[in-house]
Amino acid sequence: MPKHTPDNPGAQPGGTLIIIGGHEAKEGRREILREVARRVRGGRLVIATVASHEPEGYFEGYQGGFEGLGVGDLVELYVEDRTEALGEDKLGLLDGATGVFFTGGDQLRITSQIGDTPLEARIRQVYEAGGVIAGTSAGASAMCETMLVKGHSKESYRIGDLAMAPGLGLIRGVIIDQHFAERGRMGRLLGAVAQNPRVLGIGIDEDTAIVVEGGHFRVIGSGAVYVADGAGITHSNIAEARRDEPLSLYDVRLHVLSAGDAFDLGKRKPVPAEALREGVPGD
């Protein structure tokens, strides 16, 4: 299986990632669920409620949300503990699946319960076969190679804040944050980018998603997506300051994107969404 290199950021070649900032509409136009359903192409969609400590109600919510959108069938994947993910029992749920949808909760539950298990390998196969992997809220964060697991909202970043952990690695070279404007998370996204400007910081609002294919993404939904590019940073106190000191960071490039905008992850540049539809040369 080809490995990604830092020079080749973006999603692994294969299917589509739909990375959602949480609280996607489950009634009305349901633009994001509609996009997921379209990519499922009438096959099975697995609703993975693994992130939740108490999954009751999640699956039922999505049953309603996907009703009438043409998904072949909808099944729930939950694992009580890691033993279940290591065994064979749950694998059958993925038979015929052309999509997996990670719901919200705790991103560490996703990675600690299914990371490096046959179940995770099977999900990855769905993706590599051209399927769609969607994730909302915790399910969005977990897509990254290194994921944000904690960090204060509604305050500026302090040097000792923030915890990160290895994520599923379906998209590399980026850090995803969700509920972005709603929870005032610019501070913590900039803190993440400061740690290593190699990673692009991507903050996604509620009811908003990025659709990642090849080395590009498109924005859909009702809110905005913020891209913080640290490549040009000229000063950072992240390695010097005391833990309780606020961040100092000069010359971040920031893009605010909304529906109709697209972004080239390799070139780190917004591109017209129309160009993508005509097929932009890329990886």
Next chain:
Amino acid sequence: MPKHTPDNPGAQPGGTLIIIGGHEAKEGRREILREVARRVRGGRLVIATVASHEPEGYFEGYQGGFEGLGVGDLVELYVEDRTEALGEDKLGLLDGATGVFFTGGDQLRITSQIGDTPLEARIRQVYEAGGVIAGTSAGASAMCETMLVKGHSKESYRIGDLAMAPGLGLIRGVIIDQHFAERGRMGRLLGAVAQNPRVLGIGIDEDTAIVVEGGHFRVIGSGAVYVADGAGITHSNIAEARRDEPLSLYDVRLHVLSAGDAFDLGKRKPVPAEALREGVPGD
């Protein structure tokens, strides 16, 4: 009186502006109040509670806050309505004043009650004579030539959001927002900058301030200051999109500054705070 030109941003030559993001500490180290007191140099400090519809308690809070910091005397300036600001009665409060401190409330109350009155002219004289004008929260916003008066917090900017109004104009070429990280106001600051990238967007956290002298400012206090520079913006949908559409804005330059950082308003660049103390050539 010399007028500012767009080529000469920053504070009007004269004294010092101390622009505070709200909720400055009134106990303990009181770094911001201490800085204000230092600039008052033992003279009178006028606590202008004009922004408040119900000023009870504001003045008393600052009496406690400034205790023991060496301010000569502290008086309260409040105007019930504009008639009082047009008359001569209140002018005496400013005799011997070397500082004026605008407290929080509603920035429109400041400008609508004292804008273009003898009282405002007298306050401006204090500043031009080398005094300090401080403002916190609404008092911070009111310093600008064009001030933010309204706009949603904790959501991304939509084209029809945001209301602006003419402010006191003590500092030009910038838009100030306050309670910045705490209220998740990056969206609305970017919306303001999108309207005319000529203005620098400056978002100030609580218990944090910028000390503006000449064409520079220094950061003091416990939080961060965000500077959004739109000069390099390559795309904006602000004039095209429908009112309820989210903003799209490419290539904003963003700086996160904290205590010890300084910024050159003319060059739009962070500068080492040490350089300022030795006297940076400027306007």
